[in-house]
Amino acid sequence: xxxxxPHAQLDWDDHGRPRSRVxxxxxxxxxxxxxxxxxxxxxxxxLAERFAAxxxxxxxxxxxxxxxxxxxxxxxxxxFEQHAAAGARLHFVSVEKYPLSPPDLQRALxxxxxxxxxxxxxxxxxVAIHQGFQRITLANGRVTLTLLIGDALEQLxxxxxxxxxxxxxGFAPAKNPEMWTAELFAELAxxxxxxxxxxxxxxxxxxxxxxxxxxxxxxxxPGIGHKxxxxxxxxxxxxxxxxxxxxxxxxxxxxxxxxxxRRAMVIGAGLAGCATAASLAARGWHVSLLERHxxxxxxxxxNPQGVLYLKLSAHGTALxxxxxxxxxxxxxxxxxxxxxxxxxxxxxxxxxxNAKEAERHAQLATAFPDDLLHxxxxxxxxxxxxxxxxxxxxxxxxxxxxxxxxxxxxxxTQPNIELLSHRDVLQLRKVDDQWQxxxxxxxxxxxxxxxxxxxxxxxxxxQSAELPLKRIRGQITRLAxxxxxxxxxxxxxxxxxxxxxxxxxxxxxxxxxxxxxxLTPTTAEHLGNLAMLEEISTDLLAxxxxxxxPPEQLQGRAAFRCTSPDYLPIVGPLADREAFNLAYxxxxxxxxxxxxxxxxxxxxxxxxSGHGSRGLITAPLSGELLAAWLDNEPLPLPRSxxxxxxxxxxxxxxxxxxxx
Ligand SMILES: Cc1cc2nc3c(=O)[nH]c(=O)nc-3n(C[C@H](O)[C@H](O)[C@H](O)COP(=O)(O)OP(=O)(O)OC[C@H]3O[C@@H](n4cnc5c(N)ncnc54)[C@H](O)[C@@H]3O)c2cc1C
Ligand SMILES: C[S@@+](CC[C@H](N)C(=O)[O-])C[C@H]1O[C@@H](n2cnc3c(N)ncnc32)[C@H](O)[C@@H]1O
Numbered sequence: 001x002x003x004x005x006p007h008a009q010l011d012w013d014d015h016g017r018p019r020s021r022v023x024x025x026x027x028x029x030x031x032x033x034x035x036x037x038x039x040x041x042x043x044x045x046x047l048a049e050r051f052a053a054x055x056x057x058x059x060x061x062x063x064x065x066x067x068x069x070x071x072x073x074x075x076x077x078x079x080f081e082q083h084a085a086a087g088a089r090l091h092f093v094s095v096e097k098y099p100l101s102p103p104d105l106q107r108a109l110x111x112x113x114x115x116x117x118x119x120x121x122x123x124x125x126x127v128a129i130h131q132g133f134q135r136i137t138l139a140n141g142r143v144t145l146t147l148l149i150g151d152a153l154e155q156l157x158x159x160x161x162x163x164x165x166x167x168x169x170g171f172a173p174a175k176n177p178e179m180w181t182a183e184l185f186a187e188l189a190x191x192x193x194x195x196x197x198x199x200x201x202x203x204x205x206x207x208x209x210x211x212x213x214x215x216x217x218x219x220x221x222p223g224i225g226h227k228x229x230x231x232x233x234x235x236x237x238x239x240x241x242x243x244x245x246x247x248x249x250x251x252x253x254x255x256x257x258x259x260x261x262r263r264a265m266v267i268g269a270g271l272a273g274c275a276t277a278a279s280l281a282a283r284g285w286h287v288s289l290l291e292r293h294x295x296x297x298x299x300x301x302x303n304p305q306g307v308l309y310l311k312l313s314a315h316g317t318a319l320x321x322x323x324x325x326x327x328x329x330x331x332x333x334x335x336x337x338x339x340x341x342x343x344x345x346x347x348x349x350x351x352x353x354n355a356k357e358a359e360r361h362a363q364l365a366t367a368f369p370d371d372l373l374h375x376x377x378x379x380x381x382x383x384x385x386x387x388x389x390x391x392x393x394x395x396x397x398x399x400x401x402x403x404x405x406x407x408x409x410x411x412x413t414q415p416n417i418e419l420l421s422h423r424d425v426l427q428l429r430k431v432d433d434q435w436q437x438x439x440x441x442x443x444x445x446x447x448x449x450x451x452x453x454x455x456x457x458x459x460x461x462x463q464s465a466e467l468p469l470k471r472i473r474g475q476i477t478r479l480a481x482x483x484x485x486x487x488x489x490x491x492x493x494x495x496x497x498x499x500x501x502x503x504x505x506x507x508x509x510x511x512x513x514x515x516x517x518x519l520t521p522t523t524a525e526h527l528g529n530l531a532m533l534e535e536i537s538t539d540l541l542a543x544x545x546x547x548x549x550p551p552e553q554l555q556g557r558a559a560f561r562c563t564s565p566d567y568l569p570i571v572g573p574l575a576d577r578e579a580f581n582l583a584y585x586x587x588x589x590x591x592x593x594x595x596x597x598x599x600x601x602x603x604x605x606x607x608x609s610g611h612g613s614r615g616l617i618t619a620p621l622s623g624e625l626l627a628a629w630l631d632n633e634p635l636p637l638p639r640s641x642x643x644x645x646x647x648x649x650x651x652x653x654x655x656x657x658x659x660x
Pocket of ligand 1: 271292296423424454474476608616
């Protein structure tokens, strides 16, 4: 049994309107969904005037219970486009337990021709929407949609955001009572920004009373259509008679926003640096992207093909949550790249090449919905692969391969980013409120904010030297496509991976060498890669006619991966390590202590590194996470996952274990 019902189960009425089979209720008013949305949610939250009042670098955050067909979202986005200043941004966070399938969403949104330009953008990016936090970047970064896929009461407690306006749009309270509980309203209050507004289509008395009790001052107001009355209100503050939510631990609290010009330096132009630059630039930051090579993506991010490989856990670990959210985010970014040369959504088949792997696959197949992954037995797997394989395995239909330099290039060439190549930053100094990047005595660039995205090289800076990053050399082998290897339909993985050809070449990866510092490709590792290919498919090996190529003539490239001890990336603000140890020394004696001492941040210094073997999946979303820390925005990941990726976790663990 799959744990979550993957998609909404709908019936369609004679006018083409969707109705929930599970809740026996309509998604929007029978009369005019558009008018009702505009009246109940946009007008009652005074959004037109609030959008118009946003400063050029301002933003408004809307929260919603029940994303449904996205009608409310699209109407809010349309109004935002009509009223907000050019640089202002809209952030919409919506929770949904039963997301519509893409074809159902398309069918539902076809009802509103005037929203078509926006609906088309949403539909284009409505892919790989799975359990947990799913971020969608729209309108070139001006509009951010964060969908929380799952039960509202399970998802909202994980959200770290300040909501300016709430739309309460569950199904009718009588049919969908779990969307209208005191517990859920306490979450809305926890997340409400000072002065937050709220509205809903219902005027049910007990809903009004529960919202009032949560700290919202609710008023009945005349309704629209067949709704006699509706509710609108304002957040007055956390109710005095209820214990307030625990504050964040100081070492994971948000650093105070920096005043002044929004200028940043990002050091390193691989997947992590380019993604960071793009996320900041989309928010109006002016970014200098410093890279020691002549161009972007010359090191780990420079392979001809990388795989969107999801190594999941059935137990919902932080890493597994990050992978599902990161995969979705990257997958949606790829929609803007060229299929065939820059990426291909050909799917990924992970073979169950031994008993342990087969057992893991069986667990995963029951833990996740079919549109993310499903089990194929050996004949089905072979048919999917297009070459002979000896095992069944898990198929990820939305996976595929990416040419990482293309993704880096697309991100680094966004407006507001200046690539400064041939800049090898050797030292960072802080002078007044500016970070200065030096190469010896030459000042390369300076800015109030600097993001270290140079993989394991960031250990060269005194400020980040203690981060426990390791380099692991890896080598890929490039194999010329043959007439017979063209049948390979999908990426196939066992210990290694092989992808359908890009521009006449298959990429076969990748070796692991924990000791070597030398990046010259070796024949021994090519042979190791070929042994992995043999494990994947002896048939494909034969089809490639490698007997004709002397091993020493095999071509490939080597680079360093960069990993952390817990295999999670390191993303977020950096603290002064010595001052940190002093401030929180009490933890060495009692790990449960939470000293009331603000974290000694190195103001303006941030890290995006440690992406290991899965940078294609983790680095782009980490750019969003970093921008959210920096700009005090809703985090694109559950709080617990963001903390699991936080640079301070290592200093904290050392203090607690007494190993500093
Ligand atoms: C052989 C191999 C195969 C892989 N296969 C896959 C795969 O199939 N799927 C997947 O998702 N991932 C894969 N990975 C991992 C993926 O490539 C990495 O996780 C990702 O590229 C890391 O990106 P990054 O930006 O952190 O690091 P990098 O790409 O290494 O970028 C760091 C950049 O910073 C620059 N830099 C460093 N220090 C400085 C400085 N002081 N001044 C200026 N510039 C500096 C470097 O020149 C470099 O360009 C593979 C890695 C390897 C090595
Ligand atoms: C009235 S519809 C929302 C309409 C939507 N706002 C729109 O613009 O189309 C209510 C939504 O709440 C969702 N829902 C119901 N119970 C939920 C729960 N416990 N957690 C999260 N979402 C839930 C339903 O699946 C449905 O999509």
